[in-house]
Every structure is written in C-alpha cells, then in structure tokens.
Amino acid sequence: MKRFYKRCIIxxxxxxxxxxxxxxxxxxxxxxxxxxxxxxxxxxxxLDKRMADGYGQEVLNSVRKLEAECLSEPKKSEFxxxxxxxxxxxxxxxxxxxxxxxxxxxxASFPTKMGSHQELVVVDTNSLVHKPKNIHHSDASCVPYAGxxxxxxxxxxxGLLSSPKGSCRVLVLGAGGGVGYLATQLALHHQAEVIGVxxxxxxxHVKATGxxxxxxxxxxxxxxxxxxxxxxxxxxxxxxxxxxADLAPLLRTRGCVVTLDSPLxxxxxxxxxxxxxxxxxxxxxxxxxxxxxxGQTIRWAYFAPNKQAxxxxxxxxxxxxxxPLISKSYPFSDILTAYKDFQHEKQKGKVVIxx
Numbered sequence: 154m155k156r157f158y159k160r161c162i163i164x165x166x167x168x169x170x171x172x173x174x175x176x177x178x179x180x181x182x183x184x185x186x187x188x189x190x191x192x193x194x195x196x197x198x199x200l201d202k203r204m205a206d207g208y209g210q211e212v213l214n215s216v217r218k219l220e221a222e223c224l225s226e227p228k229k230s231e232f233x234x235x236x237x238x239x240x241x242x243x244x245x246x247x248x249x250x251x252x253x254x255x256x257x258x259x260x261a262s263f264p265t266k267m268g269s270h271q272e273l274v275v276v277d278t279n280s281l282v283h284k285p286k287n288i289h290h291s292d293a294s295c296v297p298y299a300g301x302x303x304x305x306x307x308x309x310x311x312g313l314l315s316s317p318k319g320s321c322r323v324l325v326l327g328a329g330g331g332v333g334y335l336a337t338q339l340a341l342h343h344q345a346e347v348i349g350v351x352x353x354x355x356x357x358h359v360k361a362t363g364x365x366x367x368x369x370x371x372x373x374x375x376x377x378x379x380x381x382x383x384x385x386x387x388x389x390x391x392x393x394x395x396x397x398a399d400l401a402p403l404l405r406t407r408g409c410v411v412t413l414d415s416p417l418x419x420x421x422x423x424x425x426x427x428x429x430x431x432x433x434x435x436x437x438x439x440x441x442x443x444x445x446x447x448g449q450t451i452r453w454a455y456f457a458p459n460k461q462a463x464x465x466x467x468x469x470x471x472x473x474x475x476x477p478l479i480s481k482s483y484p485f486s487d488i489l490t491a492y493k494d495f496q497h498e499k500q501k502g503k504v505v506i507x508x
Contacts, residue, residue: 155179160271161488162233166207169492175233180275182248184224189246190258190276194294195269197495197504198331201236209264209418215426216265237270237506238262238456241284241293249278257284259467261297263458270488272508282464285471295477295503296335296466302413303336304462306454311386311411313343321345322383324403327390328364329355331503332413334478336388337364339466342474348381350391354501358478384408398440398451407448415453478502 157176165171182189203209214231221228241259244252252258260281262269284293307313313321323340327333328349337359340347347364359366367377382403387410389397394414401410416436421429440451469475480502483491488506495504 158272159485160233160235161237161485161492162235163205164232164234166205166210169202169205169236169496172205172236172489172492174489177271179273182246182275185248186278187248188244188252188258188276188278188281190240190242190274190281191245191508192240192242192269192272192274193290193508194241195237195506195508196239196294196298197491197506198238198298200238200264200298201268201270202496204234204236204264207422209422211421211426211429212418213265220265235268235271235274237268238264238298239294239296240269240274240276240281241290242274242508245273252278257286257290258282259284259290259293259297260463261301261456261458264456270506272485277458279460280458282460282467285467288470291479291482291505291507292477293470294505295331295479296470296475297463298456299331299477299503300335300339300466300475301459301462302332302454302456303339304459304466305457306332306388306390306411306413307336307339307386308462309457309459310452310454311388311409313340313345313386316343316345316385319344321385322405323347324350324378324381324384324387325364325390326350326369326388326393326400328359328366329478329501330390331478333388333390334358334362334502335475336390337362338469338475340386342469345385348384350378378403386411389413395436395440398443401444401447401449401451404444404447404449409450409452411452411454413454415455417453480504482507484508 160177238261244256258281323345325333325337328337329351337349349359349364350367383405385408387400389412392414397410397412417433480500482505485508
C-alpha cells in the first residue's frame with residue numbers, strides 16, 4: 154500500500170473556490186466497526202457548497218467535540234476539512250469481520266466526519282453496505298446521501314410505510330433535484346400515487362419514473378395543484394422552509410408537510426446553540442399552530458445514517474427500480490474545476506467525481 158494519498162480540502166469557510174489538493178498519510182483504523190475504503194467514485198451535493206461557506210458549523214463542531222470526548226480523544230480543528238458525503242469503492246482495510254479486503258461497498262458519511270472527496274476514506278460500517286455487482290461505482294455514488302435524506306423525509310418523518318401499499322398520495326416539490334428525484338421513485342415503489350413538481354427541463358425524467366408531472370412555471374400551475382389536493386404527504390425539496398405551513402391546504406386530514414429546509418443550522422450559526430435551538434422549536438410550534446385544528450402537521454426531516462434503508466436502496470438499484478440522474482462526470486484530477494462549476498452553475502442532476 155502506498156504511504157500517501159490525495160485529498161481535496163478547504164482550510165477555511167471561504168467557499169468551494171478556495172479548495173486545494175494536498176497529499177496526506179494513509180489513515181490507520183483505530184476503532185472497531187470501521188473500514189478503509191479506496192474510493193472509486195464520489196459525488197457532490199448542495200450541502201458541500203453550503204458547508205464550504207460555513208453552514209452548520211455551530212452544530213457540527215459541537216457534535217465533533219462531543220464525539221471526541223466520548224472516544225477520549227483530543228478535540229481537533231475541523232480544518233483541513235474534506236467535503237463530500239457519498240462514496241463507492243473497495244475495502245482495503247477493516248476492523249469489522251462482516252467486511253473483508255476487496256469487498257465493493259457504497260454509502261454516505263455523516264457531516265461531522267471527514268468527507269469522501271479523497272482517494273481513501275475511513276468509514277463506520279453502519280454507514281455503508283455492499284455495492285450491487287451489476288451497478289457501476291459512478292451510479293452507486295449518487296444514491297446514498299440523497300437517498301437516505303429522501304428516506305428520512307418520507308419514511309422516518311412522513312410515515313410512508315405505515316400506510317398500506319397503494320393507499321398513499323404524495324406530492325414531491327422539487328422532483329427533479331437529487332433528493333426529490335429519488336424520493337419520487339421510493340414513493341412509487343410503495344405504490345403511492347405521486348405527483349412530481351419540477352421545471353420543464355426535468356419533465357422527461359419525472360414522467361419516466363411513472364409519476365404525474367406538474368410544471369410550476371406554467372400559468373395554470375396553482376389551479377392544477379389545488380385541484381389535486383388531498384395528499385397524505387407533501388414533501389418540500391424546493392426550499393419552502395418556514396413557509397411550508399402554506400402548503401397545508403393541499404393535505405388530507407391527518408396529512409403532513411415534510412420540509413428538508415429546517416432553520417436549525419442557520420439559526421444556531423447566527424444565534425448560538427441555546428438561543429438558536431430554542432427559536433427553532435418556537436418556529437416549528439408556530440407553524441403547527443396554524444394547522445393543528447385540521448389534524449395536519451408540519452415536520453422537518455434531516456439526513457440520518459440508516460443501514461437498513463441503504464440496503465433497501467441497494468436492492469432497488471440492483472433491480473433497476475431506483476436510478477440516479479447524473480449531470481456531469483469529472484476525473485478526480487479535475488475536482489477543483491468541478492467545484493468551480495458546481496459553485497457557479499446550476500446542475501441538472503448529480504455531479505460525479507471518478508478516481
């Protein structure tokens with residue numbers, strides 16, 4: 154094994170344009186339940202752009218400090234910070250007997266951990282599963298973070314699986330985006346009736362999933378949307394955030410609006426953990442006060458590691474029932490160009506980095 158490997162890092166919260174390539178020493182596994190993965194493909198998420206600007210640093214650094222204390226390790230600076238959550242690659246070292254050297258795996262690391270935009274990454278085994286043999290690394294690397302975020306929203310928070318198959322109606326706002334596109338397919342797999350809202354550039358892709366498509370740029374969009382009211386779940390992947398309560402009239406009784414645009418990290422960055430946390434809960438309470446009389450709720454969802462859910466998505470990938478939408482691919486040697494493009498251009502699908 155070579156002694157050094159390449160990493161793409163940021164040294165401060167100055168945006169993706171400040172990233173640089175460096176070499177580091179090959180990591181040593183120091184805890185049980187870990188593997189060292191040689192990354193074959195990774196991808197980019199909007200979170201990478203936001204983290205490079207400092208988004209979430211108050212909460213993430215507090216969690217990093219707590220993790221270090223639990224492991225009796227000294228607290229280290231988050232810099233140099235490696236971005237990237239998704240990875241697909243091959244195990245080259247392991248402290249978990251469920252995985253052996255040579256296994257092909259894929260998964261997503263939690264945002265407090267070092268990311269995957271590097272040739273080698275240390276990963277907790279609760280954050281990965283074996284990659285399907287019939288799926289290329291580049292496709293596998295597009296699914297874990299967005300897919301687990303979609304699962305957290307629809308299943309963990311929205312309760313999709315608690316409804317009998319074929320009985321649920323789901324509206325996905327932002328169905329052409331990374332999370333929305335996979336959420337649409339996951340809901341359809343549960344035989345839900347799915348309406349996907351996206352711009353005209355995504356019409357073909359949304360329709361190809363089997364969902365009904367609505368173009369939010371059309372003049373009759375609001376009228377058409379209201380005519381379809383009576384949803385069990387309205388999933389906001391379009392950034393409604395604090396205005397998501399305005400979507401409640403589209404729900405059935407006891408339906409829920411689930412938004413991925415919680416103010417938690419923004420408020421804690423601005424106000425600190427205590428004040429930001431309190432004001433976050435007050436905002437959620439205020440949103441629900443508007444809808445509780447109708448038995449409807451406003452809920453917030455966040456990415457969370459979920460090995461069982463990731464295994465389910467692995468099975469769906471293998472069976473052709475879950476397909477990512479890829480916009481561009483770059484070699485790792487051009488990752489700084491990929492960062493600049495991702496910073497300044499709107500992407501129609503996932504951006505993949507191949508090693």
